[in-house]
Amino acid sequence: MLLLAPTAVALGALTVYPAAWVLWLSLQHRVPIFGVSRFAGLDNFAFLTIDARFWSAAHTTAVFTVASVALEVVLGVAAALAINAQRRGRAVALSFLLLAWAMPAVVAAKLFEWLYHPVAGLINVALGRHALNWLGDPGIALAAVTLADVWRTMPFVAILCYARLLAIPADLYEAAQVDGAGRLATLTRITLPLLGRILLLAVLFRTLDALRAFDIMFVLTGGGPANTTETLTVYAYRALFQTLQLGFGSALSVVVFVLVMGVAWAYLRILRTGSVAA
Amino acid sequence: MSLGTLRATRLVRALVLLTFAGCAGSPSERGPVTLVFKYARILGNADPLPSLLREFEAQHPGVRVKGEALPWASDDQHQFYVINLEGRSPGFDVMMLDCIWVPEFARAGWLLDLTPHLQPAELAPFFPSAVAAATYDHRIWALPWNMNVGLLYYRTDLLAKHGLAPPETYEALVEQVRLIRARERDPALDGYLWQGKQYEGLVVNVLEALWANGARLITDDGDAFPEPARAADALRFLRGLITTGVSPAWTTAADEELSRRAFGDGHAIFLRNWPYARDLFEAEGSAVRGKVAFTTLPGRARGEPGAGSTGGAHLGVSRRSRHPALAVALARHLTSERAQRAIALGAALSPTRQALYHDEELVRRNPAMPRLHALSLAGRPRPVTPYYLLVSATVQPEFSAALVGVKVPERAIEDTRVRLGHFLGALR
Numbered sequence: 001m002l003l004l005a006p007t008a009v010a011l012g013a014l015t016v017y018p019a020a021w022v023l024w025l026s027l028q029h030r031v032p033i034f035g036v037s038r039f040a041g042l043d044n045f046a047f048l049t050i051d052a053r054f055w056s057a058a059h060t061t062a063v064f065t066v067a068s069v070a071l072e073v074v075l076g077v078a079a080a081l082a083i084n085a086q087r088r089g090r091a092v093a094l095s096f097l098l099l100a101w102a103m104p105a106v107v108a109a110k111l112f113e114w115l116y117h118p119v120a121g122l123i124n125v126a127l128g129r130h131a132l133n134w135l136g137d138p139g140i141a142l143a144a145v146t147l148a149d150v151w152r153t154m155p156f157v158a159i160l161c162y163a164r165l166l167a168i169p170a171d172l173y174e175a176a177q178v179d180g181a182g183r184l185a186t187l188t189r190i191t192l193p194l195l196g197r198i199l200l201l202a203v204l205f206r207t208l209d210a211l212r213a214f215d216i217m218f219v220l221t222g223g224g225p226a227n228t229t230e231t232l233t234v235y236a237y238r239a240l241f242q243t244l245q246l247g248f249g250s251a252l253s254v255v256v257f258v259l260v261m262g263v264a265w266a267y268l269r270i271l272r273t274g275s276v277a278a
Numbered sequence: 279m280s281l282g283t284l285r286a287t288r289l290v291r292a293l294v295l296l297t298f299a300g301c302a303g304s305p306s307e308r309g310p311v312t313l314v315f316k317y318a319r320i321l322g323n324a325d326p327l328p329s330l331l332r333e334f335e336a337q338h339p340g341v342r343v344k345g346e347a348l349p350w351a352s353d354d355q356h357q358f359y360v361i362n363l364e365g366r367s368p369g370f371d372v373m374m375l376d377c378i379w380v381p382e383f384a385r386a387g388w389l390l391d392l393t394p395h396l397q398p399a400e401l402a403p404f405f406p407s408a409v410a411a412a413t414y415d416h417r418i419w420a421l422p423w424n425m426n427v428g429l430l431y432y433r434t435d436l437l438a439k440h441g442l443a444p445p446e447t448y449e450a451l452v453e454q455v456r457l458i459r460a461r462e463r464d465p466a467l468d469g470y471l472w473q474g475k476q477y478e479g480l481v482v483n484v485l486e487a488l489w490a491n492g493a494r495l496i497t498d499d500g501d502a503f504p505e506p507a508r509a510a511d512a513l514r515f516l517r518g519l520i521t522t523g524v525s526p527a528w529t530t531a532a533d534e535e536l537s538r539r540a541f542g543d544g545h546a547i548f549l550r551n552w553p554y555a556r557d558l559f560e561a562e563g564s565a566v567r568g569k570v571a572f573t574t575l576p577g578r579a580r581g582e583p584g585a586g587s588t589g590g591a592h593l594g595v596s597r598r599s600r601h602p603a604l605a606v607a608l609a610r611h612l613t614s615e616r617a618q619r620a621i622a623l624g625a626a627l628s629p630t631r632q633a634l635y636h637d638e639e640l641v642r643r644n645p646a647m648p649r650l651h652a653l654s655l656a657g658r659p660r661p662v663t664p665y666y667l668l669v670s671a672t673v674q675p676e677f678s679a680a681l682v683g684v685k686v687p688e689r690a691i692e693d694t695r696v697r698l699g700h701f702l703g704a705l706r
Contacts, residue, residue, distance in 0.1 A: 029704050032364060033386035034664070036705055047700065052693070053675065118528030119540055136475070136531030138682045224476020225530050226679035241357050243668040245701070 019257070025250035033244055044251035054252070056227050057235040064146055064231060065210040071150045072206055073199065076157025081191070083158070084165045094162070097155035105152065109219035112148040116220070135221050138228045145229050149216045153209070157202045164198040165191070197271075204267040211260050232256050311341045311601055313608055314370040318348040318355060318591075326624035334611045341604060352376055352478070356667070363388040368596050371605040372612075374423065375592045377659070378666045381414040383594065385664035389419045390595040395606045403615075403631045407588045411659045420592035421613040422630035424621065427650075427657040428486055428586030429572040431541065431549040431559070436462070436569075444571070448490065448515065449579045451548060455524050458547055470519060471537040472550040474529040476678035481670050482587045482660065483550065484677045487512040489658060491581045496661045496669060500702050502695045506688070508581075513680040513687035515578075520681065530682050542566055550575060552589075553650055557626045572646070574653050588657035590630065628654065665702060672697050 029040045048054045083093045100108075115122050116134035124131035134144040168191070176186050214233040217223060223230030223238075233256060240249030315331065331343040348355045356379060362368045363383070375383065383389050396418060401409050408422035430451075432444050440458050445451040455469030473479035485495055493508035503509045519525040528536075534551055541549040542558060544565040549555070559570045575584040593609040595602060611617060618629040622640055628650065634640055635651030644650075661669065673694050680690040 031705055033360065033382065033388075034705050053697075118526070118531060118536070119543075119545065133527045133531060136528050136682070138684050221531075222475065222477050224675065224678045225682045226684040227476070227675040228684075230675070238671050241360075242353065243671050243701075244360060245668075245704075248704075 022250045022253055022257075025246050026254045028247040030247040031245055040247060044248050047248070048251060048255065053227060053230075053235065054232075057230050057232045058255075060142060060227075060229060061211060061213070061231045061233075063142065064149075064213055065207060067143075068146050068149050068153070068210050068213075069203055069206045071146070072154045072157050073203060075150065075154045076202070077161050077192075077195065077199070079154065079158035080161035080165055081187075083162055094159070097158055100152055101155035101159070103152060105215035106219055108148065108152040109216045112144075112151075112216075113220055116144055136225055138226045141221055141225055141229050145217050145220055148220065149210075149213065152216075153206060157199075157206065160198050160202045161195055164195055168194050200267065200271055204264065204271075207263055207267070208260055211263065212256065232259075311604060313341060313343045313372065313601060313604055315343055315345045315372045315374075315608065315612075316348055316370045317345060317374040318350065326620040330612060330617050330620060334608055337611075338604065338607070343608065346370065348374065359383070359388075363596070368598055371596055371599040371601060372608050373594050373596060375420055375594050377408070377411040377420075377422070377588075377590050377592050378670075380412050380420045380592055380594065381662055381664040382666060384414040384417075384419040388597055390597045390599065390602055390606070391417050392419060392421065392595065392606060392609075393417045395603075403633055405588070405630055405632060405654055405657075407654075407657055407659045408590060408592075408630045411588070411590075411662055412592050413662070414664065420594040421609050423591045423593045423613050424618075424627040425630045425654055426552050426589035426628065427654045428482065428550060428575055428588075429553060429555075429650075429653060430575045430584075431551060431555065431570055431572045433547050433566065433569055434571045436547055444573045445576050446583075447579045448487075448576045448584075451576050452519070452522075452524050455547055466545055468526045468540065468546040469524040470548040470550075471532065471541055471546045472525065472529060473532050473534060473537060474516075474520070474525075474678070474681050475531050475533050475536075476674050477533060478670060478674075479533055480674060480677050480681075482589070484513070484516065484673075485587050485660060486550075486575055486585070487516050489582065490575070490577045490584050491515070492578075495673070496663065496698075498663075500663070500665070500698075502669075502698045503691050506691050509691055510687035513677070513690065517681055517683060517687070521683075530678070553628050554626065556644075556646060572649070572653075574656060586653060586657045588654065588659050590628075665705065668701055668705075669698065672701065 026044055027040060027042070028038065029043065030037050079097065083090055083097075086093065103111075113135075114120075116124075118124060118131070118133060118136070121134075123134070132140060135141050172190055173186060176190055181189065212233050213231050214237065217229045217231060218234055218237070221229045223234050232252060236249050236252035236256060238249075239245045239252055317327065319325065327345060331345055334343055335341055349358055355376070359373065359375075359379070362370075363386070368388075380389070384391075401418065404422050405425060408425060409418070412418055412420040412422060430444070436458055437444065437454070440454075440461060442454050442457070445454055451470060459467060459469060473483050488495060488509055491508045491512040493503070493505040493512055495509075496502050497504050520527060520529055534555075537546075537549055538551050538555045538558065540546055541551075542555075542564060553572075556570070556572065558564065559566050561567070575586050577584040593612060595605040595609055599605045613630070615631055615634060618631055618634055619637060619640065621627050622629050622634060623643065626644075629635070632651060632655070635647045635654075637647075641647045660666065663669065676685070676690040676694045676697075679685040680687045685693070
């Protein structure tokens, strides 16, 4: 027990204490710079239930998470399979993937700011007369932001899958070939099931990241137009750091925290039940 | 702190001072004083600030001034100040502030009240709107340092070619855009560029449209949209600029630089922007060099004459500064006529002292200075309230929603009023 003490103290100081403090703040009206500090009970949470901006942010977060993770999985697996099928230049392909993934989110966002530039951007120049208002149209701004995020994070899924593909013994494929399995059957009966577990792990990581997505929309659109790209964390940031409503902002953070914990718990349950063959 | 501990502390402090004085072998009671000045490196290549700081040191022997850089983005600067000023020891004495923060910081008790330090007529040479932005609770909390005002830029070549004078109303502007584009037959030529992205710049642009239509955003008592019908009409007009093609669709994603570049490449007839754009348009190699002039922002046909929104930076003194008198002297030095002339020459930031707009040397460098003076004088500050950031953060998505057509203006205005009422209510 005594040997565990340092760990327990460190964990307590670094995670439990701040989390408890945020929870405590969320039950208050607190705006320190204006000297506002009083107990509010569940006021902040009650306001969230009728706050259209909160529901819009929750909706945006959900759409962004589902769309970005789904695209990342599809493109990531495809990229891993493509690299695995390659005989030459694997290292080059991998380093290109890593380059995108290693790029800080803000830098990637700046890159896409130029790509999406309405007049001089590469994408609109290529589209010619069909140029789109990528970041200013409420119908497509979220899609534009999602694509930018997918470009940056898809390599994570691809690299994990590629590592798993390398570990699949060749004799499995030889046996399948002897049994007369075609390429499609090999893919759906052997490769994809064997990828299952690592994919679930990748999806877990990506989902948790996507639920907390912040930098890409903060830089590209600032949450606009009409808040169509404002996620829960961007809303929480505005409340906490711009308008300094610590109580209300903490309530938003608590919601994000509960959401992330819930999703993580659900995934871990699926992983543990072992319903996915490894 | 009890009297006893106070005495003990003083004794210790005196001992420490004596020890250090002994070490340095200096007979002076005051050790070397260091003032820290926080500012953003907005001043470009020929930054005149280091030499201005050295000048201050020369005038005040034994004082050292350290200039420390702030983060680049305005949001980050605000965050930096809040975190450091809310804590115990800020570690800086004089700070550059965006003028919209002054009432907030004053209300929070972070700024030194400059009123007792000022001579009776000391602020008279400054723009009244800049002084108004530094005033909270009838007291002065900062010295205006540089000035900004919204301007209407136009292409002199295009207007002259079609025999037009710069428009005085938005209605006339729309007509001129139609006429020029019909005659020029250039599909790449846009009409009127302004800033419609969801950010602070959008608030500024909408405010100017509200004022032109005789509407306000918020009263001194904190009531939002006291003239809701006029405000809705102003929003509808802005939306109309986009739907009718007078302004391009991407206006809803445009910030200052995006619109400035498009205009600077020769792709537009009119542009709403700040004075900094002029220098870039007149720079060597610019596609619009010698073809651009600016005038006051238009009014509305049956509304008020147009006025640009003012902005700029102020210098405040931290209330926890250990050398308040010296810190005030430094702020005064940096906002002096000499210093502001040096800054205007070296960095092309507009001064807050009106006389400089007719200064021979400055007018020679920028012949538009007298014109800029008149427009800055007519400019109006954004609402001067400690809650400005809350107001701005609340209205940004609503204005954006009205602009992109997600909400009708009346709905956006009503939603803003409800939200502001809720948040401001919690602060009182």
